[in-house]
Amino acid sequence: MFTIILPTYNERENLARFVAALKDVFKSKGLVGRIIVVDDNSPDGTGRIADGLAGQDGSLSVIHRPRKQGIGPAYVDGFRAALQSGASYIFEMDCDFSHNPAYVPDFLEAIKDADLVLGSRYVSGGRVENWGLGRRMISQGGSLYARMILGIPVNDLTGGFKCFRREVLEALDLNSVSSQGYGFQIEMTYRAIRQGFRIKEIPITFADRQLGQSKMSKRIFLEAAPLVWKLRFSRS
Ligand SMILES: Nc1nc2c(ncn2[C@@H]2O[C@H](COP(=O)(O)OP(=O)(O)O)[C@@H](O)[C@H]2O)c(=O)[nH]1
Ligand SMILES: [Mg+2]
Numbered sequence: 001m002f003t004i005i006l007p008t009y010n011e012r013e014n015l016a017r018f019v020a021a022l023k024d025v026f027k028s029k030g031l032v033g034r035i036i037v038v039d040d041n042s043p044d045g046t047g048r049i050a051d052g053l054a055g056q057d058g059s060l061s062v063i064h065r066p067r068k069q070g071i072g073p074a075y076v077d078g079f080r081a082a083l084q085s086g087a088s089y090i091f092e093m094d095c096d097f098s099h100n101p102a103y104v105p106d107f108l109e110a111i112k113d114a115d116l117v118l119g120s121r122y123v124s125g126g127r128v129e130n131w132g133l134g135r136r137m138i139s140q141g142g143s144l145y146a147r148m149i150l151g152i153p154v155n156d157l158t159g160g161f162k163c164f165r166r167e168v169l170e171a172l173d174l175n176s177v178s179s180q181g182y183g184f185q186i187e188m189t190y191r192a193i194r195q196g197f198r199i200k201e202i203p204i205t206f207a208d209r210q211l212g213q214s215k216m217s218k219r220i221f222l223e224a225a226p227l228v229w230k231l232r233f234s235r236s
Contacts, residue, residue: 005078070180119161125203181220
């Protein structure tokens with residue numbers, strides 16, 4: 001059994017469509033999956049839409065958090081709930097269609113002989129759609145920077161389309177994970193590697209958000225730069 005965690009903040013235009021797209025994939029592939037929406041009290045009413053979906057569908061549940069605190073803490077709450085409900089595999093996905101639900105079966109195949117599967121834009125066969133050179137260089141350069149300082153063989157460290165085997169989340173001390181955005185993605189993967197878990201990257205095409213606004217701020221981006229050094233010299 002697997003669970004998909006969807007953190008949301010102002011995703012009114014996307015949430016119901018994205019959930020429907022996931023369910024289509026589950027149905028067409030004969031998969032039994034659950035969905036946990038983690039909403040940070042979105043001013044646009046995404047939380048109420050999520051409650052409406054949960055009312056019609058027993059496989060979807062909602063965690064309401066009082067205010068916007070970044071995807072890191074939202075994911076940690078989602079992970080705890082997924083573990084508690086007995087999920088074997090736990091996914092991270094964005095709700096804005098950047099992460100294509102059609103890849104979910106590829107992750108489930110890959111996790112059979114890995115502990116953490118990363119959807120990667122920067123391995124052979126992976127790519128980003130509609131990004132200019134500048135954005136591509138910042139993203140790929142950021143991954144390269146983190147990879148070199150941390151000394152780990154991962155090509156895409158900042159992506160947020162991932163699947164964890166439950167044992168990984170049980171082994172990591174989730175209480176001590178404090179980073180929020182890209183830093184959170186780097187930190188979770190690095191800690192998993194440090195604990196000796198097997199990581200596998202599979203190629204994905206990352207699409208740009210069509211509806212709604214990105215919440216990624218410069219602050220969240222800049223958080224990652226010193227964090228990498230902190231992780232490099234940390235013990236956990
Ligand atoms: N619960 C919660 N979700 C968030 C927060 N920030 C972003 N998200 C969600 O995380 C996913 C990725 O965020 P997005 O703004 O698309 O980041 P980007 O793809 O890097 O531009 C989306 O589903 C957002 O709604 C937050 O503070 N809390
Ligand atoms: Mg996005």
